[in-house]
Amino acid sequence: MSTTAQEAPPGADEALQAEFDARIAANQRIEPRDWMPEAYRRTLIRQISQHAHSEIIGMQPEGDWIATAPSLRRKAILLAKVQDEAGHGLYLYAAAETLGVDRGDLTERLIEGRQKYSSIFNYPSLSYADVGVIGWLVDGAAICNQVPLCRTSFGPYARAMVRICKEESFHQRQGYELLMRMMEGTEGQRKMVQDAVDRWWWPSLMMFGPPDADSPNTRQSMTWGIKIDTNDDLRQKFVDMTVPQAEKLGVTLPDPELVWNAERGQHDFGEPDWNELKQVISGAGPKNAERVTRRRAAHEKGAWVREAATAYAEKQQKKSAQEAAA
């Protein structure tokens, strides 16, 4: 074993671990310079980078409709929404970088298929009603998932989530408002909305991940204060929140087992097709290949921007070094 001047004395790790545990137990934040267990760091890097990838890949299904938005107003709203998602990706890559990884490397992992992103973005958006339904259901599910993350134990992640959640809430409302307008329109428009709800409902429920019994990492993540609620609790919350909104909108949620359970004070609902989720996560969803190919092409096309920014930064550094020497 080599020795260095910085090497910790025997027992130091235990003391650090105890201090870390005490801070988690007291609901205090862990910051990038604080000592943290390696497994905590690795879990956070995985979770934050997958979250960042989801924001960036998530620009694609709705981005497909920017050029053919039905009005200038709808185009402006959609552009702003998709641009927000790019911003979310950037905050999250920046939060991941505080854990000692490089965002260029994270992007490589995404485009080489070594890291995942949310399964929901592997479904196609087939009509403009999908823009509304994605805002209402997908951003709605994201809000359920992400509001508790504002209290997650790692400081930079929690702080990024505060701003992201504010914007997600705008996304959800714009989606719902679009659907309201369509439901006041023609019979054809109402059919488009119902069709989009039928296609997106089950994938939205799958956004919360597998059932708790099949989610082996949940307990450890909850002990570390990274995860606050279980997948099933969040899914239940989403269903209870969405049912009255669907009624007001005048659409039917495509689940014959969906019914209010007065005893539990919550809705009962059917089981999503977990095999479908497994398939989509493992790369066999309807749009997996296209999403990643497009992301790779965008990354390659952007190489000149990264090169120019690096050259500019080097030039600026040289200039300030010369000025300091003069």
Ligand SMILES: [Fe+2]
């Ligand atoms: Fe987002």
Ligand SMILES: [Fe+2]
């Ligand atoms: Fe969003």
